[in-house]
Structures are given as structure tokens and as C-alpha cells.
Amino acid sequence: MNEEEVKSHTSDLDDEISTRKLSEEKFVNLYENVPDMFFPVDFIKVVMDNLPIGLAVNSVDPLVKFNYMNDNFPSLYRTTREALAIEDNFWNAVYEDPVFREEMRKRVLDDIASGKPERMHWEDIPITRKGEKTTYINASNIQVTGKSLMISTVWDITDRKQSELLILESQKRLKEALDVSNRSRQTLLSVLEDQKEAKNEVQKLNAELEQRVIERTLQLQAINKELETFTYSVSHDLKAPLRGIDGYSKLLSDLYKSSLNEEAQLFIETIRSSTLQMNQLIDDLLDYSRLERSQLSIEPIRIKELIHSVLDLYMNELETGRFGIDMNIPDIELVADRKGLTIALRNLLENAIKFSKGKSDPSIQIKVEDNEFSWIISVKDNGIGFDMKYHQKIFEIFQRLQRVEDFPGTGIGLAMVNKAMQRMCGRTWADSTPGMGSTFYLEIPKNK
Amino acid sequence: MLTENTNNPILLVEDNPIDLDLTLRAFAAKKLSNPIQVARDGEEALQYIERWEKGEAKPVVILLDLNMPKVSGLEVLRIIKSRPDFKSIPIVILTTSSESSDLQSAYQLGANSYIVKPVDFGKFIEVANHIDLYWRVINKPV
Numbered sequence: 132m133n134e135e136e137v138k139s140h141t142s143d144l145d146d147e148i149s150t151r152k153l154s155e156e157k158f159v160n161l162y163e164n165v166p167d168m169f170f171p172v173d174f175i176k177v178v179m180d181n182l183p184i185g186l187a188v189n190s191v192d193p194l195v196k197f198n199y200m201n202d203n204f205p206s207l208y209r210t211t212r213e214a215l216a217i218e219d220n221f222w223n224a225v226y227e228d229p230v231f232r233e234e235m236r237k238r239v240l241d242d243i244a245s246g247k248p249e250r251m252h253w254e255d256i257p258i259t260r261k262g263e264k265t266t267y268i269n270a271s272n273i274q275v276t277g278k279s280l281m282i283s284t285v286w287d288i289t290d291r292k293q294s295e296l297l298i299l300e301s302q303k304r305l306k307e308a309l310d311v312s313n314r315s316r317q318t319l320l321s322v323l324e325d326q327k328e329a330k331n332e333v334q335k336l337n338a339e340l341e342q343r344v345i346e347r348t349l350q351l352q353a354i355n356k357e358l359e360t361f362t363y364s365v366s367h368d369l370k371a372p373l374r375g376i377d378g379y380s381k382l383l384s385d386l387y388k389s390s391l392n393e394e395a396q397l398f399i400e401t402i403r404s405s406t407l408q409m410n411q412l413i414d415d416l417l418d419y420s421r422l423e424r425s426q427l428s429i430e431p432i433r434i435k436e437l438i439h440s441v442l443d444l445y446m447n448e449l450e451t452g453r454f455g456i457d458m459n460i461p462d463i464e465l466v467a468d469r470k471g472l473t474i475a476l477r478n479l480l481e482n483a484i485k486f487s488k489g490k491s492d493p494s495i496q497i498k499v500e501d502n503e504f505s506w507i508i509s510v511k512d513n514g515i516g517f518d519m520k521y522h523q524k525i526f527e528i529f530q531r532l533q534r535v536e537d538f539p540g541t542g543i544g545l546a547m548v549n550k551a552m553q554r555m556c557g558r559t560w561a562d563s564t565p566g567m568g569s570t571f572y573l574e575i576p577k578n579k
Numbered sequence: 580m581l582t583e584n585t586n587n588p589i590l591l592v593e594d595n596p597i598d599l600d601l602t603l604r605a606f607a608a609k610k611l612s613n614p615i616q617v618a619r620d621g622e623e624a625l626q627y628i629e630r631w632e633k634g635e636a637k638p639v640v641i642l643l644d645l646n647m648p649k650v651s652g653l654e655v656l657r658i659i660k661s662r663p664d665f666k667s668i669p670i671v672i673l674t675t676s677s678e679s680s681d682l683q684s685a686y687q688l689g690a691n692s693y694i695v696k697p698v699d700f701g702k703f704i705e706v707a708n709h710i711d712l713y714w715r716v717i718n719k720p721v
Contacts, residue, residue: 370675370696370698371595371597371598371675372597373698374597374598374601374675374696374697374698374700374703375597375598375601377698377699377700378597378601378604378700378703379601380700381700381701382604382700406698407698407699410698410699414677417677
């Protein structure tokens with residue numbers, strides 16, 4: 132480049148510079164003077180500061196420098212005019228979280244550097260201040276053509292954002308509610324399912340139980356049948372030899388009396404009485420097992436009639452023994468197992484006769500009490516009585532308090548009474564003073 | 580008629596040898612003139628039916644035990660009582676069983692009487708006496 136050229140170039144450059152300077156001045160003049168042409172500066176300022184948006188003129192190169200800002204600009208960014216006046220302090224002044232700050236700076240600078248107007252718009256930017264509610268803004272930049280200056284606008288969208296958040300919150304709640312409802316429905320379904328399963332299980336268990344009951348019943352029936360056969364055999368097979376023993380003993384003493392001395396005859400008598408005692412024992416055992424096996428039939432019973440019919444069975448003995456009979460029986464119906472009650476009454480009456488017939492003035496009292504919850508029948512005698520310390524014992528099978536030779540018996544009678552009463556949910560007990568007689572009670576419960 | 584009947588046999592159906600012997604002795608003690616026929620079980624008892632069909636004298640009474648091997652007493656009872664020509668023969672059940680089910684079955688099948696054999700031989704002789712009286716009464720000419 133020669134001097135001429137350099138000169139000319141320099142002169143061009145100077146021109147260029149002077150032109151630029153001029154236009155800059157023009158702009159400044161425009162900026163400073165144009166409003167003057169139409170409105171006073173104060174008026175413009177008032178208008179700008181009262182806009183609902185924040186507005187600033189600044190350059191981003193990439194340091195942020197502000198040339199102008201209205202009042203709303205720093206306040207929407209929740210900072211001060213003074214803080215923003217410091218070169219490139221914008222990011223520090225606006226974004227307190229360093230991570231978010233860097234993120235925003237990078238994003239905004241990238242967008243500006245792209246030069247694309249469609250990227251100069253940022254939405255939903257949260258502005259946070261410690262201990263305060265977060266506000267939200269949208270911001271937008273417009274590049275002033277041919278200039279590095281930008282017009283930055285910012286407006287508050289907190290209300291909208293809050294509404295959005297509220298909507299989101301509501302949606303969230305709704306979703307949660309739906310979830311809860313779904314879960315409840317699921318729970319309900321599963322509960323129903325569980326119930327169904329439980330029901331099935333119960334049905335299954337019931338069926339099993341029923342099956343087991345059927346099986347057990349069949350088993351019990353079989354056992355009962357076996358027991359019946361057994362007792363039948365006992366009665367038949369034990370008694371046949373007994374009959375033999377007794378028969379031949381009697382034949383022996385009848386046909387050969389002359390060849391037997393007194394002792395031999397006594398032996399034969401003993402054989403026969405033992406045989407008959409054993410026979411009685413077998414009969415009583417059979418009665419006991421029959422009672423155990425018999426069907427319980429609870430029915431209304433005219434107690435006066437029943438007691439009289441039982442007394443009739445022993446009329447001979449009562450008359451020959453000159454028994455005094457005292458009865459206090461209301462003409463009522465009671466509800467009980469007829470068979471069991473008959474057996475109980477027979478045994479009590481038999482005992483009363485047996486244990487008091489040696490007395491000079493034997494007497495028997497029979498009483499029926501009609502109480503609120505039960506009927507109580509008592510049979511009282513003035514016989515030998517017993518020591519109350521044996522009270523429990525006497526109701527057990529084969530328990531005897533007296534010697535057989537004094538009072539014959541097998542020890543089954545009171546056990547039968549006890550069994551018969553138990554079967555109808557009643558009970559039996561006694562009261563006695565040795566030598567003074569005994570009272571035996573039968574209690575039959577009402578309304579079952 | 581009465582003479583004819585009184586000379587007819589008594590049929591004793593009894594499997595137990597001791598019971599059989601004692602029964603025979605109990606009757607012997609009553610000095611009965613009737614011959615006594617013995618069947619040792621139900622099967623033997625039923626064989627008598629053929630003999631009666633052939634014209635052999637029917638018994639004045641049948642004493643029938645219940646518990647027997649082969650054919651039970653109740654079965655013998657049922658068969659005889661189901662025959663029009665023989666059902667008029669009185670049948671007395673003479674058994675050890677005092678089970679009410681046996682008693683009911685026997686009467687339902689047409690037994691004329693039911694006697695439980697007593698263990699006491701003295702009483703057994705009384706029973707024999709009763710049986711004797713029993714058939715004398717039922718065979719009394721009208």
C-alpha cells in the first residue's frame with residue numbers, strides 16, 4: 132500500500148469514523164433530544180416507571196451493562212438499580228443460587244449469541260429470595276438493529292404461575308385422590324377377594340368338618356354297634372355259664388342232699404348266692420350301658436303320675452316293711468327325659484327302702500319343688516344315712532359304703548342316677564347324717 | 580283233640596348244651612308227659628318243617644332260643660310264622676337277651692310269648708311250670 136493509498140484509506144477511515152461519530156451523536160441527540168421534541172423528559176420517565184413491565188436498555192457483549200432501566204426493571208428482578216449499575220453484576224444480583232445462576236447465564240448468553248430473535252424469549256424463570264416466596268417472570272430481549280444495545284423487558288407471571296401451580300396442585304391432589312380412590316378400590320377389591328377366599332376357605336373347612344363329623348358319626352355308630360354287640364354277648368355268654376353254675380349247684384343240693392354234710396351244703400349255698408350276686412351285677416351293668424346308649428327323649432311329664440307309678444313297683448315291700456309315706460307333690464308337668472328320670476327315681480326309692488327298712492318306724496318323704504330355674508325332687512328316708520365325707524364317692528360306679536351281706540347291692544344304682552341326671556343336664560346330690568337318714572336330690576333345669 | 584295235642588311233642592330249639600340240659604331237667608322236674616324234641620340250632624329247627632309237611636305230628640309248642648349259630652332264632656320264627664299251615668304253632672322265645680330290640684322284633688314276627696331265662700335255677704323251674712300252664716291254657720277246647 133503506497134502512501135497515497137494509505138492516505139486515502141486513512142481518509143476513508145476518518146470519514147468512516149466521523150460518519151459513525153456523527154450518527155452516534157445523532158442517536159444520542161435523538162435519544163436525548165427527540166423526547167424533548169414531543170414530551171418533557173420527566174413525563175417520559177413517569178410513563179416508563181409506571182409501566183407494568185420492567186424495561187431496560189443494555190448491552191450484552193457478553194458483559195452486561197445497563198444504559199437505562201425503569202423502576203420496575205430492578206424490582207421485578209428483585210434487586211436494586213444500584214446493584215444492576217455495577218458492570219456485569221446482573222447475574223449475581225438476580226440469581227442467588229450459583230448453580231441456577233450459571234445455568235441461566237449460559238442459556239441467556241447462548242440465546243443472545245445465536246442472534247435469533249425467536250430465542251430471545253425466556254419463560255417461567257423463578258426468582259428466589261431466601262425466606263421469601265418465589266416469584267416468576269418472563270423476559271424478552273429485542274436487539275436494536277445495528278447496535279449492540281438491547282431492549283430488555285421483563286414481566287411478572289407469578290399470579291399466573293401460582294394459578295398454574297394451584298391447578299397443578301389441584302391436579303396433583305386430584306390425581307392423588309384418584310390414586311387413593313383407585314387404591315381404595317383395589318383394596319376393596321382385594322378385601323372382597325379376600326372375603327371371597329375366606330368364604331371359600333370357610334366353606335371348604337365346613338365341608339371338611341361336615342365330612343369329619345359324618346366320618347366320626349359313622350365311627351361312633353360303629354363303636355356303638357360294637358358296644359351293643361358286646362353287651363349283648365356279655366349278657367348272653369356270661370349268663371349261660373352262670374345259669375350252669377346255679378342250676379347244677381341246685382341240682383347237687385336237691386338230688387344229693389343226703390350225701391352232703393352241712394358244710395358242703397353251705398358251700399353250695401355260697402356258690403349259688405355268689406352266682407346270683409354276679410347275675411345282678413351283670414344286669415346292673417347292662418342297665419347302665421343301656422342307659423348310656425339310650426336315646427335321650429326330653430318330654431313333658433306329669434310328675435305326680437310318674438312318682439306314683441314308680442311307688443307302685445315297690446308297693447309290696449313298702450307295705451310289708453310298714454313304711455310311712457309322705458308326699459308333697461304339686462300336680463305339675465315338668466320337662467325331662469322320662470326314661471332317665473324313672474331310672475333315677477327307682478334307684479333312689481330302692482335305696483331309701485333298702486337302707487331304712489331295718490328301722491322301727493321307717494318313713495320316706497318325697498317332695499317336688501317348682502323353682503324359677505329348675506325342678507327339684509327330693510327323696511328323704513330315716514335310714515342308716517352315711518358320712519358326708521363319702522358324698523362324692525357314692526355317685527361313682529362300683530362304690531359301696533356298706534358290706535354286701537348287710538345291704539345287698541352292686542354299687543351301680545347311684546351311678547345310674549348320676550348318669551341319668553347328667554344326660555338331661557341336671558344334677559344329683561345328697562345330704563345325710565349317719566344314723567338319721569339321707570335326702571337325695573334330683574335337679575332338672577327348666578327352659579332349655 | 581286235647582288228648583291228641585297233649586301227646587304231641589314240645590320242640591326245644593337250644594344250642595347251649597348246659598341250657599339244653601337244664602331246660603330238659605326243669606321240664607323233667609314238672610314230670611311232663613310230652614316227648615321233647617331237640618333242635619341244636621336254627622338250621623336243625625327248620626328241618627322239622629319238612630317232617631311236619633310229611634305228616635309228622637306238629638309240636639304243641641316251640642321253645643326257641645334267639646342267639647344261635649347258622650340260622651338265628653328270629654329267622655326261624657319268621658319262617659315258621661310265614662307258613663299258613665304252621666303259623667298256629669305257639670312259639671315261646673326263651674332267651675338270655677333282655678334287649679328291647681329283640682323283644683320287639685320277636686313280637687313283630689309273631690312270637691306268642693317272650694321269656695328271659697333266669698339264672699336262678701329255682702326260677703327256671705317256675706318258668707317251665709308257666710310254659711306248661713301256658714300251652715295247656717291255649718290248647719283248652721272251647
